[in-house]
Amino acid sequence: MKQSYFFNKKESYLSAVQVPARFRFYFTVAVPAMIILVTLGVLRIAGELPMLDYREADIHTAVVATLATLARLMIAYVLAIVVAIPLALLAEKSNAKRFLLPVYDIAQSIPILIFFPFIALAFVKLGFSEGAAIFILFIAMLWKLVFSIIFGLNSLPNEIKQTAQMYNITGVNYLTKILLPAIIPQLTIGSIFAFADGWNFVIVAEVLHAYIPNGVVANDLFGVGSTMVGAASAGNETLFVYSLIAVVSMVIVLNLSVWQRLLAYAERFKF
């Protein structure tokens, strides 16, 4: 008799739904490797950064800067997911839907970049420059995720909602066994768009000196965005091209190793 996953508390949700053989490499090698790379990037950000001379910097700088930016994007993405899921679940409640959806709609249509000078200054004054970039990336990603989750919740068939009601599947069981798995396909698509938006905002988010009165390059956050701007200003075309190649390569690797595989995996959560 096969043991059902509901009773095996040691298993994670992903292993619970029986990862097929073709995804095992992904979950056992690719994801840990990605986590290690991101951690390296985070360490690079957190470490004591030497003042970069963009006239001298080389391909090594471009690669590490791309990893640092990826780490920043990952932190913003995780924060955005953590906030987006409850916001979307709140809007799903019928009594809140009427006023929350228009509020979300207005919020997502406000161009956040116009506020960036204030946000950047505020974080710099607090002595937490990193927060400015993460915050702007977080906002850039948030609404894409919120609306994709709301769309996922709305596509839950009525039969499933009625079935849950009939069998008294409520609360945590309803959330973890039905709602969260049901949003995985839309959440995956939303994540791809959110990450794409994140890359778009990176240059603005890392070049903080542009928003600080009498700002200097030392005010910038180390990452591929600031490296590209620094390389262009210093006339180091080679570094600029290396940075460009590093970003494009990272986007392609992420797409092939994470998003495409997650999209294929999400198929099993579709009705």
Added chain:
Amino acid sequence: MIIEFKNVSKVFQEGAGDNLVDVSFSIERGEFVSFVGASGSGKTTVMELIVGATEKTKGEIIRPKNTIMVFQKDSLLPWLSVLENVILVLLNEKISEAEKIKIAHEKLALLQIEKLADKYPHELSGGQTQRVSIARALAVDPEVLILDEPFSALDEKTKEELHKDILKTWKEHDLTIIMISHQIEEVVLLSQRAFAMSAKKISAEIEIPFAYPRNAEDEMFMKKIVEIRRAL
């Protein structure tokens, strides 16, 4: 008597007309009853009122709490195996984990689909999906089982096999079964009583007092089909 409707009306939206008009009927424990009618005749609204998915606007309803509806489609979770889909409905039961697994296997065996326990919904045929939905419903030991157009998407052979399984399950479990259908022949083949519905009302109540198994080529059978068709 297990279910009774007294002059029940239902309006979903003010000004949009009634979805159910002054409906009265009663169903005895252990009966196999069908509601037959065209799309939009009000059958589904009656079922939603019985399971408590919607509230009546007027009238009085007596219904048991433990009523389960088996839908025509989309009620299994695609990310759970067949066994897990059945166990899901037992999560709130105050019995041991081993007991839950045992019940799930027993119900699958009852519907002759135990070998499908590890399969996923997308790997099942329409008939197998319906069997899993019924097995899952039986796992919570319902007093009333409602079947919403259970055979409409099935081929003739599968339909015939499932008819036999449903009649067997009904007798063995002493269940009350309510079936929604627009297939009159199917209604006469399975039920003891039929309520014909048209224009949001019950237009006729027809007894079908034949012994099982029934023969669709029998003259009385054919007459009953005509009687129901006239009532619609």
